[in-house]
Amino acid sequence: MDERFATPKSMKKVILRVIRTTLLQLGSATKVELSKLLGISFPTVSKIIAQMERDGEVYEIGLDDSSGGRRAKRYEFNPEHMLGLAVFLEENETVYAVFNCVGEVKEHGTRASVFQDAFNSLTELLHNILLEFPKITSIAIGVPGAVNNGRIFHIPNYQSFHDFELKTYFEDLFSIPVVVENDMNAAVLGFQKRSGGEDKQSLVYLYSGKNGPGAGILINGDVVRGSTFFTGEISFMPLYDNQNFHQAMYQGNKKNTENPTIHEKHEIQAISRLIASLVAIINPHTVIFSKEEMNQTVLNRIAIESAKYVPKEHLPEFIMSDWKQDYLHGLQRLAIERMITGIRIVDELE
Template sequence: MSDIRLTSQHTKSEMIRCIRSALLEQGSATKVELSHNLQISFPTISKFLKQMEDRGEVTTIGLDESSGGRRAIRYTYRPDYMLGLAIFLEKSETNYTVFNCLGEVIEQGNTHSMLEQDVLHLTTFIENIRNAYPNINAVAIGVPGAVNNGKIFLIPGYENYHNLDLKKHIEEQLSIPTVVENDMNAAVIGYMAQRKIGDNISLFYLYLGQNGPGAGIVINGEIVRGKTFFSGEVSFVPQYDDRNFLQALTNGNGGEMSIVPMEKKVDAISRLVASITSILNPHYIIFGDDEIETLMLHQIAERSATYVPKEHLPELAASDLKHDYLNGLQCLGLSLLISQQIDD
């Protein structure tokens, strides 16, 4: 169980968030257990549980065995009381999932790409899903671009989203709490959550991408965003006399990666692996398994060892990027859900 105790003066919303988290993680709890685990007074726990029960957010599931006194009531959280919506925008399609407070998927699907359309299309799409699921209380959106607190400031090729404060737009238009995240930051969050990777781990998740390469970077369990939220934009990493990483992957002209000979692609990626190893020395470098096959992974490992000593290289692995991406967005959406302040 994660540490969800409150250790200082705390607000009503913080206490409700902790009660929700405890019930969802433990499955059920009594007032005494919640009071002890969260270090919140018994009367305060009782008051909040009564409010949450009255609005249908928690329910009782019976009485505990008596230990000599009055039998304690056991409470559980109703995971479908609030739902979240995760959406990621890509060049070829738009993927989405509706999930409950336990992260269980209610609906999942995909539709046409909306990146080249006006943001109104995305707004209408979200509104239509909310009409089908009125208890959606959080939206998490992933985009193939650099994001600063909900504002997309770099998204090459998609002018309709450039310099758009997408978080503010959705919240103003639909009144739904929203988080907007860079695609690879979301993917690395999902990868770590799925595998329960600890705080002492550092990793680098590389996507070659439909819109050019990008990366999610974690150091000691924390996402690295950088001074201007530009971290991970590895397209610009210089590699050869006249080419950066993107140009090396696309034959210097920004064209399709598929036309570049495999040997040159392996060398470009290996140079990046060597650079990241020398600067960050991470435990893992992760690739999308739809981009890097096992044979290519071995070739990258061998070539990288010609640039840096082999013993310092991280473990190279492949993962399901789409799954990690949606899982990361769900994590962000769940954080919004359990932090919801509901007026009584």
């Protein structure tokens, strides 16, 4: 790491970030190991570690065996030093989790939906959680809509949230970094993390839920957002001469929330055409479905139907997963990344 071309303040932030990340990845390290691994001078590493130790961010866990000189101190990151908060908003509920730097959940809860009275209920919920857990240093919020850098610009069912700068609103209110993410983008990130799959795989997560069809797409390990952040809005895909995917799935009816399992012939045909389109365009390794909406018999039928449009050998693997857990895990991942890479906004302004 070249330390010559940055201001002291910005360089300190960079070094803090890489030391935090490295300690979390390795579990523990000595100052010499950090200096060699990161290419940062030993005096700089020593200074930063000393400050982190005073702040309670790292602690000494013992001395290494001597190799002829003074025994080196080994340090470990304190996972309880900072906490994160993940919240996702659904039509009939609001789900949240408080967790530490390694993702261990400290509290998990479900509340009534906040969509009915716009921001009052959500603001009150976040305020109460932050009072109970003052170590929270980042928040990730998931929404069933398209998001561009924290602004919700397409959320048809909830007009009070449409075209709203949710990230800016809560950062100004709480002085804590906030990430706002589309539900399916968070879910596909969470699945990748929970499954322990290869980072460079291409994945598509399909889900209808309470708000209509959506997709999260990961190509070579990166979320695909598109030029206007509209990627994944598969409802608009024209699968027939006079029907898009949403129309083909529901045939003029509302989604059956009492029995969300996909089983109708027209649903299987629509999904199979969608799968064939995805294979021809991005050729994903895996397509993930919510186990709430899918079963193995239907997956087998989708595979047979999809093979009518594209050669069978190019079809992806079909997997069922727990959408809520994937969603929360993805939000946790985003919050932890923001937690490790940044500090409280009020500190940045000083």
